Amino acid sequence: MTDPGTDPSLSPDSSALLAPADEDLLRRAIALAARAVELGDAPYGSLLAGPDGTVLAEAHNTVRRDDDITAHPELKLARWAARELDAPTAARTTMYTSCEPCGMCGGGIVRSGLGRVVYALSTGQLVALHPASGAWPVVPRVGPALLGEARAPVEAYYRR
Numbered sequence: 001m002t003d004p005g006t007d008p009s010l011s012p013d014s015s016a017l018l019a020p021a022d023e024d025l026l027r028r029a030i031a032l033a034a035r036a037v038e039l040g041d042a043p044y045g046s047l048l049a050g051p052d053g054t055v056l057a058e059a060h061n062t063v064r065r066d067d068d069i070t071a072h073p074e075l076k077l078a079r080w081a082a083r084e085l086d087a088p089t090a091a092r093t094t095m096y097t098s099c100e101p102c103g104m105c106g107g108g109i110v111r112s113g114l115g116r117v118v119y120a121l122s123t124g125q126l127v128a129l130h131p132a133s134g135a136w137p138v139v140p141r142v143g144p145a146l147l148g149e150a151r152a153p154v155e156a157y158y159r160r
């Protein structure tokens with residue numbers, strides 16, 4: 001196992017950029033990651049906090065337990081925020097998460113309207129600790145195609 005104290009890929013540490021209140025909430029997200037491990041799931045935890053630091057919602061990874069590849073805590077919380085928070089509240093809400101959100105969760109976060117994300121481990125740091133975490137294949141994409149046909153339902157929807 002790589003020693004995070006000596007592995008240069010695990011640097012730099014940007015903790016100096018965080019306010020003490022941010023650090024406390026980030027530690028709570030890391031504790032949720034530890035809880036996920038205790039329950040047999042992958043080591044990721046996240047929470048949402050309002051501008052005064054009030055915790056609005058918490059989640060941890062349940063991919064194994066739920067047999068659901070989308071059960072990342074960041075995506076669960078982004079979906080919760082989109083359902084439960086009005087846009088101004090979402091924009092003042094911060095997600096604290098034990099690891100940098102993956103591409104799937106990043107898309108959900110953007111669409112949720114959340115205002116900020118604070119994470120502990122970067123994706124690069126995660127991959128340095130566990131290389132399989134970065135071993136996702138590139139899926140070939142073919143397109144665009146059939147523009148004339150594909151545009152019809154889009155135009156019909158947005159013409160309404």
Ligand SMILES: [Zn+2]
Nearest residue numbers: 072101102105
């Ligand atoms: Zn994710």
